[in-house]
Amino acid sequence: MPVTSIETDLDLLTLTIVADFSASLRRVWDAYTDPRQIERFWGPPTYPATFLRHDAVAGGRSIYVMTGPDGDQHYGCWEWTAADAPHTFDVRDHFADAAGASNPHLPTTRVHFAFEETAGGSRLRTTSRFNTPEHMQQLLDMGMLEGTRQAMAQIDSVLADSASFAADRPAEARVLSDTQVRVCRVIRGSVHQVWRAHADAGLMQQWLLGPDGWSMPVCEVATNIGESYRYEWQRDGGDERFGFTGELLESEEPDRAVTTEAMIGTDFPATLNELTLTAVDGGTLLSLVISYTTIEQRDAILATGMTAGMETSYQRLDGLMHSIPA
Template structure:
């Protein structure tokens, strides 16, 4: 059992949990900051979690849902108030509604996560602070400690599963809900390199091409929120052409951007694309959450082999980044 101690301080209104793991500190840090990993242990086995957003940066947000065996869903959110990778981060942890908006009628915790190396691996100390004794007691009555113990008991399995999150794995798509899909891949390159590769027209024209035989004659970048962008591709042999356009809604260099995306000349509803870049061991984790109008549109896009084209592009990007370093 990873949890080695639990201390309740009713005077300071805190609960401190200490857990130890037979894994290096960086491996443990990545498990908490990678949405693919944390959702495998954040909820207890009876209420597994799905992270719909996860920004491991100061000022970022996370939104997650926990789903019971009867299909009941319970939402929560984090406001990231401080991040000092890979040693510590602090969040305001609240219950939420399905949109991710905090539920102010239920208790809110301010939780600090402190990571440190030890001889046997790494230690995690989480300290949760409450606004009142009533809030602390309410969460204890709701089973907070039991749920935390059950959740943390799953971390060892995630930490041991290195292959599932290795930098040499191809693009993977995970269905999050009826309308959402998360596409993820670790790209061998720094956070700054991967961000620039998505925001420099000259670079985009070199790697964002999908299968061989395509060029990108139109690459108009959105420089700031409110700007529109336009990308068009052309087949070198047949001359076939297609493209996408949309608006940049949010931009937080070098970690997050949010855009709309619509196929030029088609009547399909625009998607909402939320891109998050997170430094991890071996490179930068690219996480793209795509929200479709409905399940039919989601399934139709996935059936086109979208991830195959994306993998070809990201592999090409890695080659460009490696050449730049050599």
């Protein structure tokens, strides 16, 4: 078990937990900032976590849900107030609803995560600060300490499983809920390079092509919130054509963009696409959370071979990284 000390300071209203790891500093940092990894240990075994959003930058947010053995669900939200990779980050951690809105009836905790190298690997010091003695006691009575112990006991197996998160793995889709899917892929370039490849029409026309045999004659990129985009593809040597259009709802360069997406010429419901870029060992983790309107729509689109087509595009994107200034 990595937890080596726990200290409660009733005067300062703090709870400090120290954990030591044989893994490197960067490896532990990535485990906390990669949604695929943190959700494998953040909740205790009987209440595993699913991260629906995870922005590892100042000003970002993380929304997660812990699901109990009877199907009961409990949402939490981190509001990222500071981040200095790979050394420290600070969040306001509060109970929430599915959209991340704070539950006013339960306490908010300020948490400082500090990562440092040691002779044997690395150390994480987590300091939680409470607003009042009553808030501190309320969370302790709710099992905060034991839940943290159980959650931390799972992290060693995640750190040892580096193969599941290696930079050379193809795009993978994970079902998050009845209406949400997350597609992840590490791109071998910096966050700025990957962002530019999504914002420059000329670059997009070189990689966002799906299977071989298609070109992208129309690529109208939305760069400002509220603008619309339009992408169209055509089969080489034929008239077969399709496309998508939508609106840019959020843009936080170079870390996050949110768009709607609807297929041109159909009445299929639009999806909500949330793109997050996170620096990890080996490149940039591209995480795309797609929200559908129904489980039937989700399953129908997954059955088209969506993930395989995305992987083909991401392979081309990998090949472009050397030509984009860092």
